[in-house]
Amino acid sequence: MINCKTLDCGVRMVWEKLPEDQAACIGIWIAAGSAYETAANSGISHLIEHMCFKGTKKRSARRIAEDADNKGAIYNAFTGKEATCFHIKSITELFPKAVEILLDIVTNSVFDEREMRREKAVISEEMKMVEDTPDDYILDLLMAKVFSDTELESPVIGTRKSLKAITRDDIINYMNMRYTTGNIVVSVVGNFDEEKLEKQLNTAFKRLGRHSSSVTTYQLCSARKYTSKVKDVGQTHICIGMPTISLASEAYYTQAIVNVVLGGTMSSRLFQNIRERQGLAYTVYSSPVSYSHTGMFYIYAGVSLGKEAEAFDAIAKELSTLASEGIDPQTVKYVKRRLKSSYIFGLESMSNRMVKIGKNRLLLGRNYTEEEIMSEIDGITQDQINSFCERIGDISRYSAVTISRNKIDVKGLIK
Numbered sequence: 001m002i003n004c005k006t007l008d009c010g011v012r013m014v015w016e017k018l019p020e021d022q023a024a025c026i027g028i029w030i031a032a033g034s035a036y037e038t039a040a041n042s043g044i045s046h047l048i049e050h051m052c053f054k055g056t057k058k059r060s061a062r063r064i065a066e067d068a069d070n071k072g073a074i075y076n077a078f079t080g081k082e083a084t085c086f087h088i089k090s091i092t093e094l095f096p097k098a099v100e101i102l103l104d105i106v107t108n109s110v111f112d113e114r115e116m117r118r119e120k121a122v123i124s125e126e127m128k129m130v131e132d133t134p135d136d137y138i139l140d141l142l143m144a145k146v147f148s149d150t151e152l153e154s155p156v157i158g159t160r161k162s163l164k165a166i167t168r169d170d171i172i173n174y175m176n177m178r179y180t181t182g183n184i185v186v187s188v189v190g191n192f193d194e195e196k197l198e199k200q201l202n203t204a205f206k207r208l209g210r211h212s213s214s215v216t217t218y219q220l221c222s223a224r225k226y227t228s229k230v231k232d233v234g235q236t237h238i239c240i241g242m243p244t245i246s247l248a249s250e251a252y253y254t255q256a257i258v259n260v261v262l263g264g265t266m267s268s269r270l271f272q273n274i275r276e277r278q279g280l281a282y283t284v285y286s287s288p289v290s291y292s293h294t295g296m297f298y299i300y301a302g303v304s305l306g307k308e309a310e311a312f313d314a315i316a317k318e319l320s321t322l323a324s325e326g327i328d329p330q331t332v333k334y335v336k337r338r339l340k341s342s343y344i345f346g347l348e349s350m351s352n353r354m355v356k357i358g359k360n361r362l363l364l365g366r367n368y369t370e371e372e373i374m375s376e377i378d379g380i381t382q383d384q385i386n387s388f389c390e391r392i393g394d395i396s397r398y399s400a401v402t403i404s405r406n407k408i409d410v411k412g413l414i415k
Contacts, residue, residue, distance in 0.1 A: 002357055002367045007198055009205040010181030014361045015188040016353060024190030025089040025354045026099055026197075028106050029362045031213060032084045032178040034158075035151040035291075043123070043158015044166050044174050046079040047116075050123065051171070052086065053077070054115040056108040061115070064105065073098040079156055082291055083362055089351060092191045099197060103204040106179075111168050120163055127157055134237045134403045135283065135302060142239045143289075145225040145399040146296050150218045181205055182212025187358025189350050217293045225399045226410040235282075236308050236404035240315070240414065241298030242397050247290045248364050253339065253377050254388045255288050255297065260335045261327050262286045262318065263299060269322070270299065274314045280307055292363040297392050305405060312413040316395040323393020326386035336377050343373055 004014040032045045054061045068075050068088070075088035075098075086106050090098035131137050140155040147153045186201060220243050245251050263270035263286030274284045284301040303311040327335075346352045347370070360367050395414055402408040 002369065004361060004367065007202055007205075009202045009208075010210040011201060011205050012185045012361060013188070013198070013201065014185060014357050014367060015194070016357060017192075017194070018190050018350070021092070021191045021350065023089060023091050023350065024095045024188060024192040025087065025350045026095075026102065026186065026188045026192075027085050027087040027354045027358045028102060029185040029187060029358045030084045030106075030179055031082070031183040031362060032174075033080050033082045034154050034156045035081045035216065035218075036178060036213070037151075037154065037158075039154070040162060041166055041170055041174065042154045042162035043156070044162075044170060045084055045178075046156050046158060047119070047123065047163065047166060048171055048175065049077045049079045049084050049086075050119050051111050051116060052105045052109045054119060055110050055112055056104045057110060058108065059101075059104060064101065067101055068098070071097055071101075073101070075102065081152055081156060083359065085355070085358065087351070087354065089190075095190075095192050096196055096200065099200055103200065107204050107207070111171055113168055116168060116171075120166075123157065123163060124160065127160065130157065134231065134233055135300065138237050138239045138300070138401055138403050139298070141227065141229065141401045141403075142241045142298060142399065143296065145227065145401060146241045146243060146298075147218070147220065147294075148223075148225055149221055151216050152218055152291065152294070176209065178213065180209040180211050180213075182210055184208075185358055185362040187354050187361065189353040189357070218291070220294060224397065226414065227401050228408040228410050229401070229403045230405065230407055231403050233403060233405055234305075235302050236305055236311075236402055236406075236408065238301045238303060238308065238311055238315075238400070238402050239298060240395065240398040240400040241296045242392065242399065244288065244295045244297040244392065245290060246293050246295055247360070248292070249290075249295075251384065251388060252290065253373075254380050254384050255295075256339055257332060257335045257380065257385060258322070258327065258388050258392070259286050259288055259297070260338060261331060262322055269318050270301075270315070273318060274301065274311070278310075278314060280304070280311050280314060299398075308402065308404070308408055309413055312395075316414075319393045319395050322389045326382075326389045329382055332380075332382065332385055336380070339377050340374055343370075343377075 071094045073090040077086040088098045088102045281301040281303045286299045289296045400410045400414045
């Protein structure tokens with residue numbers, strides 16, 4: 001059973017008790033990510049996430065690591081476009097001590113300027129790593145096109161120029177605006193003492209401001225955009241995408257079903273036809289990305305140099321077939337079964353549960369029960385499936401990006 005309450009300090013706490021377990025996992029979710037940044041401070045949410053592990057008023061960076069390791073705890077953090085999450089997991093007996101470490105990191109970091117200079121250098125190396133991984137880098141480039149002129153346009157990591165310009169004062173001002181109790185959700189799953197945890201959270205967060213920030217709804221531009229980036233790579237990387245649906249959309253699982261059939265598995269149409277039958281790509285797949293008020297559906301393929309036209313043509317044909325023929329009822333039945341199985345299997349992970357309930361509470365303001373999810377999947381009709389197939393089945397509706405050794409006429413190929 002998923003429970004939720006607003007604590008005395010103003011933070012929302014959502015939890016799921018698993019009394020038969022011997023461990024617990026907690027995540028502190030903050031409405032802080034690249035969607036809330038400007039061009040001048042792009043990447044500041046990600047920098048803060050890194051800096052929170054570089055020393056607090058009572059712990060050095062080394063002691064943070066040693067204290068967590070000595071308690072057998074597993075901890076980390078991640079930043080996205082709409083949220084930052086700090087999390088830790090430990091055995092039930094030591095959970096309060098693990099929580100104290102996490103709260104110290106989030107509420108007492110000192111942001112030492114020498115450490116910040118070093119961490120900026122580390123993030124610069126991370127940028128190089130992303131750019132040297134074309135199948136990751138191309139997704140950032142595509143999002144900049146699909147979400148052009150919206151808050152979702154910028155990469156989470158920021159830019160070299162913006163990263164260099166961020167000061168300690170910028171960090172403090174940004175945290176005063178974003179790291180407030182109205183912008184925080186704490187999600188907890190496992191076997192833990194609820195009263196003791198509430199006391200810890202109220203004590204740690206009582207010093208923070210209580211306001212919450214307005215949520216943007218992302219006014220998307222309907223125009224398609226294209227770009228070709230020249231880079232010394234061994235193959236051409238292709239990524240096409242179009243705006244689709246949000247996390248809260250009634251079509252969320254409809255999109256999931258269509259994705260599985262089109263390019264979500266090794267038995268999918270894209271994989272079987274473009275890789276297995278035509279041998280055009282080693283990797284080809286489709287995937288949805290959803291945010292609080294919008295989303296994107298995209299297709300990626302890595303093809304041999306000179307095979308770009310064939311690849312675009314093959315993708316276009318698969319999309320056209322999807323739009324004209326839809327998906328047969330028997331296949332829909334099998335995919336529904338697969339989705340429900342994947343959901344149930346995901347519940348076996350305490351960390352997955354923590355992420356699911358925390359993310360939904362922060363971004364959507366609610367949580368979904370297992371029964372609601374199963375009912376939603378079962379209730380999807382054939383008409384809804386076919387309608388979504390038509391929605392994504394025309395390649396001319398997609399923005400497109402390539403990374404290749406040669407300049408590619410992306411606009412010409414996609415049309």
